[in-house]
Amino acid sequence: MSTVEVFSIVGSLIVLTMVTQLIRRRRLREEYAILWFISSVFLIVLSLRRDFLEQAAALLGIAYPPSLLLLGGLILGFLLSMHFSIALTRLSEQNKILAQELALLRLDLKLNGVPLPESDGSAVLEGQS
Numbered sequence: 001m002s003t004v005e006v007f008s009i010v011g012s013l014i015v016l017t018m019v020t021q022l023i024r025r026r027r028l029r030e031e032y033a034i035l036w037f038i039s040s041v042f043l044i045v046l047s048l049r050r051d052f053l054e055q056a057a058a059l060l061g062i063a064y065p066p067s068l069l070l071l072g073g074l075i076l077g078f079l080l081s082m083h084f085s086i087a088l089t090r091l092s093e094q095n096k097i098l099a100q101e102l103a104l105l106r107l108d109l110k111l112n113g114v115p116l117p118e119s120d121g122s123a124v125l126e127g128q129s
Contacts, residue, residue, distance in 0.1 A: 008047040012040045039076075 019036045022028035028036075046053050046069075057065035109116055 005047050005050075009044055012043040012047065015043075016040045035080075 015036060019028065019033050019040070023030060023033050053065045053068060057063075057068045060068065062068050062071075106116060
């Protein structure tokens with residue numbers, strides 16, 4: 001086993017351990033962790049069986065097999081970026097709707113004569129830190 005294979009296996013195992021710890025500490029949701037687990041297992045398999053990468057590259061007509069890894073990384077990065085853009089758009093829309101509903105509730109309370117404390121939103125921000 002070459003030094004490169006050892007380093008790639010150790011690196012993949014470190015990623016697996018980090019993902020497990022992040023899930024355990026509730027810093028990473030399971031739906032995102034699956035992708036990291038699959039990536040780590042995929043890299044371990046490629047580290048143990050380099051011929052898989054060479055066969056896949058030959059099948060796709062790629063002359064230099066490590067280029068296939070770069071292509072896969074670029075495609076994965078694109079898909080992740082698209083996924084997070086969609087999630088961010090959804091959250092922005094939900095935030096806008098929530099702010100509108102809050103404004104309507106405040107207006108309703110104000111029209112019914114219920115005194116409301118003046119708030120500039122700083123109390124919400126202070127609670128997040």
